[in-house]
Amino acid sequence: MSFNLNHKYWISTSKEISQLIKKQNRFKKIDPPEEKSVSFKIFSELYILYVELVNKLTFIYYNTFQVQKRKVVRALVENATQQLMLLKEELKEMELSEYTYMDKALIVRKLTPVDLMIWRSPQFLYRRPLDIANILVDNKLYMNDQEKEQSDAKDWTKISDAVALIQAHERARSARVYKANINYDKKKFLEVKQRKKVNYRFTFKPNQAMSIPVKRTIFTADFIKTDESCKELRDKIDHLGGCMSDDNIEDLKEIRNRAASLIQSWWRAYKTKKIYKIKKQFKRELLGIRKIRQLKRPNQFSNSVLEMYRNEQKRRKLDEEFEQLIMDERTRLLQLRSPWMMEDISDHIRGWFAEFYTATGNFHPYPDPVKNGTVLVVIDETMDVGAFQESLTKKPLTNEEKKKIKDKKKAEKRKMKEKIKNQKIKDAKRRKKLKDAGIIDVAYSIASSKPIVNIEETMKQFSIDWRNVDEYLNKNHDPIKAWVTEQQLDVIHHELRELVDEYMRVEYELLKSALAADQDEPYKPGKVKNKKKKKGKKKKRAIDPTGDRTLSSLYHELKDASVIEEVSHRDFNEFIADFNFIADDTRDEDYLTTVGPAKGDIKMVVQESMLGMSEFDIAKPKSILLVGPVNSGKKLLCNIIASELDAVFINLSPEKVCNFSQDMDMFLHIVMKVAREFQPTILYIEEAHRVFHKKIPPEEKDILPTLLAPYIQKKILKPIKKSDKIVLLGTTSLPWMAKPLLKRNFQKILLIPKCDYGTCFLLWLDLMTENAPEALENYAYSALAKIMKAYNSGDVANSVSNTLSVSRKMRLKAEALDPMEFLEYFLTEMDPPLFPPEDKLMDKFNKWFGASNKFEKMRNAAMAAKLAKQKKK
Structure with missing residues (x-):
């Protein structure tokens, strides 16, 4: 994508965001609509706008290379997607269904249900670290010399095997030709065509191209069952023609002419039809008419593998250059400006001492490190001269008075907390009462949304920071160095101020002791309140039984045992299904749909569940169960999910797990360690009802189907964190054969609708x-x-x-x-x-x-x- 197009796309999208913010601000002021249909219309319109926004922002993020701007776009994408999921949950609660229908809002925007598909593979893929990616694919681009030598050795082994296979096939082909010739004419072939056997040795050098093109196949069989050649036959006919009469010769010529004209006419008809067919096809393509009645795939942002690779390389290079710029700028500032910064800070603190001593004859208490030290002086949060003078004239408070003031502040704080809590409870009860009556408080839902607040703040900050920056002039995607300098100056200032505070506190104590000596008063140094280190709960580190093994060995152990499986590449276009176009028109008096979902509707629900597996921070289910009859597309959907996510596919079906029945703890430890390190990961259980069988069938007793059941909750689901890109994916065609524990172990259960x-x-x-x-x-x-x-x-x-x-x-x-x-x-x-x-x-x-x-x-x-x-x- 060109720089100009991406720049224009960003300008138009930023305008749409500002219009969306204005629209949401109007919704924040409306009263709760009494009709459920009005609330549903508002949420559905916002949902469609956010779908369009997420699709545009992800595309912009994927094609934005300037590091500082990409950070802004990423924040917008993440928060927009989070708000999208919140809106979808609101719509689901109003529909009381996993499937939502908003055809009226789509018609207004001139869209179809296909346009609501959020998932775009290249934009949402989670990128693994390079060392992990090198284990999954033999990528020589990021290998050191030793790893390259090992990879070349593996390649040479594969080449040797391929050469041996080619040799075997060539020998077999030669033998077949030899046998066919002998069977056709043994005597003639052995006498005339006999060849001497030549000892031939096949040699091959790696990375050497063939200098001479070689045609290996030699066809020696002659299947014309006559000893006469074509020339001899022609001469024979001419010789016979000399003996023929003139009438016979004329008849023969006429036959030949008719045959030639017939052949020519058929050939011309064939060529004419072919040319007409080509012209007709060209005309149809020119007019936009499809020649073949075929299913039209939805247009998606298509990116070639080469383009994806180039973009990744470009981003990585720019990120490295930006990190190097930060390090260089920090080093430069520390070398050139840190001594003068320390001097400026100490002079400022000394001036602060002099100001109070000149006006009051005393020194302001030195701020403690727990309150960020003399940073309070810079941000003007210390007492002014008048307030300090009043504090000196006041009598010092007794311990009882200090305790009373402290208790009073605590009581006021507690009272304020209770007041806020009671108000929240009151508002929640009011909203629940409205909800029970079928009324949704739209204004509260939008006003209390954190993603909307984050989007507004991000756009506001962007308009302030980038108002004087002309992005169009930065076609090389260079970082803005002035911002880096400003940021590093701030960081260095805070670091140096802590160091200067320690020295200036010593000077402060010397001044206070000298002042006490002049006034003939005893001086007692004050206590310094340092920042307390947060003491977290000391967790016992779990002993890792595989701590001495590499990730590569653990991965290949599972792969060799066929627990990690290769998944054929599939995409959502291969799950052929249509949407339900009549559900929105068949609502009852409660505004609920009366027609069940079509098979295409499940694709949207699956894609929403996949969004949490992307590189963005989005909520996702830990486990999903696909339910449906045999051959309904459950396994295909699992393959599609794994392919679209580029996930490691770990099969935990009973057929695989039964081989590790002797040490399940170690097996599951390896599985979860590999799943966490190589995420995104799919943990797959085929026919999951077998794991929770009420009664095990006799034919399944050999594979111990219920072996995994006690471990799923404790060993698999519990260790999965919110940030982990791991999901347990199960399928079942006989769910009623399982115990209720099946429902409890799968967070999201989806029924694949029957074909319509x-x-x-x-x-x-x-x-x-x-x-x-x-x-x-x-x-x-x-x-x-x-x-x-x-x-x-x-x-x-x-x-x-x-x-x-x-x-x-x-x-x-x-x-x-x-x-x-x-x-x-x-x-x-x-x-x-x-x-x-x-x-x-x-x-x-x-x-x-x-x-x-x-x-x-x-x-x-x-x-x-x-x-x-x-x-x-």
Whole structure:
């Protein structure tokens, strides 16, 4: 992205932020709306504005290289995302559902539900430290010489294996050709084509390009079953032509001419059709008409790997230069200005002594270090001359009087705290009363939001600090040196003042003792109150049993045991599903949706949960459970999450864990240590209901499925801190087979909705046009989706891949594809036949989900209360 475009983008975004702040300030003054729909409209409009703001700010942050400005943009991104999550929680509580619908607000902004997708991989990825990244990928850019030699040795081993494999294949191919020639004409091949065996030794030098291009394949087989060559046949025909009559010769020429003209006509027709097809395609592309009826992917900020690498390198270089600038500037200031700064500080303190002695004949008490010493003199928080004179004339207070004053201050402070506490309780009761009546205090929600306050302060400070800075002239992204100098001067001043205070306190005591001697009074040095060091609770350091081992050895131990798995790269576009476009129009009198979510809606909920795994400080769930029938896309979603986060994928399913049953404590210690060091990390449990089985099936007793259950809460979830980028991710297709402990161990439980018509249509369209785009351009996808919409997405994908095999795709133009072929796969090729999930099964899932999800519980309770109220009436 060019500097000019990023600069203009930032100017327009900063204007939008100021307009958003003005809008929120107006909302802070409104009375609580009596209608729930008004509150929902306000929050939904703000939510959409914040979605747009977060997407723009993350893009700007990703393309901003000036270090001091990037700090400002980062603060804005972080707080905007936090406010976005707070707004979403407000909307969820109003909807009493994990899924929110704000179609009316989207229509006003001319947006679609796809535009509410927040996640952008390059902008949100958490960057690992270089030493950790080198273990995960063999990156020679950041290796020392010894590490490079070890990596080259590994590469040479791989090359040797590849060369041996190529040699084996070449020998096998030569043997096949030799055998084919012998089988065709053994006598002729052995007599004429026989070759002497030459001893050949294959040599290879690493990093040496081939100087001469070599064609290795030699085709020696002659499959024309005749001893006569083409030339001999032609001469033979000409010789026979001499014996033919004139009529026969004319007939032969006519046949040849007709054959030639027919070949030419077919060839010209073929070329004409091809040229017409190319022109037609060009015309359609020129007019913006899609040639193929295919699923259109949403546009995202696409960044090539090379561009990402360049940006990372550029940022890292600028950060290093900025740190070096700070160190150089600090060193320069300490060398050139520190002696004069110390002299200035001591002269200022001496002037302060002289001022009070001249006016009052005494010295102001020297400020204690606990109150930041003589910094109080600079910020003018000491007594002035008049107040000090009055304090000298007053009689000294007795201990009882001092105690009374102290107790009085404590009582006033306690009374103020109780007053504030009572006011908060009163406001909370008022808001709860309004909430029970269906009224939301919008003004309080916006005014009490810390992220909004932080955004306002950041923008205000930015307008002050950068008002005289022309960013457009700084195309090299150089840091502003004057700010570095000012900051380091402030730091050095505080450090030097503490040192000067120690020497000046000695001088102060000498002056006080001399004054006491002149007045013939005994002098007693005052007590110095130093800053107390915060004594934290001494925690016993846990003994690390793997303290003598390297992280690389622990990582490779889990990888060799197949606990750490490689995940195929997937993105959210591969989870093909449509959104629910009618839920917002089917609300009841309580303004609650009456239609369940579509399959595409779950992508938004998953993306919101992933935001906390980014480099920004955002709240996230510690554990997520995906519930749904078999082949509904649970494992695909897990792969997508791991791929989008570039996370280490640790499989803790019973099949893997049972191999470590003898020492589970050590195994989980290694897992959590690797997870914490290599974060972001996904801890995955496939079919998690097995870990909490009510009754273990006989066929699963060998893998000890419940072995992990007692350790999940204590050894896995409890050690995960809020700042850790670790999440426990589970899937289950039979949740009712587990104990209630399953619900308690997973913080967020999501039910994958069944396929609807829109999702099924997009699924058939994408999968079939991907397999045969030209042959299936005008296929009846709508009818196919209508008939088979009840099948799960995994079943549809399997049906398409099996039906549209290579041989079937070759016959598509001659033999049209019959929709019955897909049904045959489900009914005849599958044993037993595969039918869609029954309604009873989906009702069972919905019932279990209603008793497990927080918002579903709240909705069920609200509906029960409403029915009870209606019965009383």
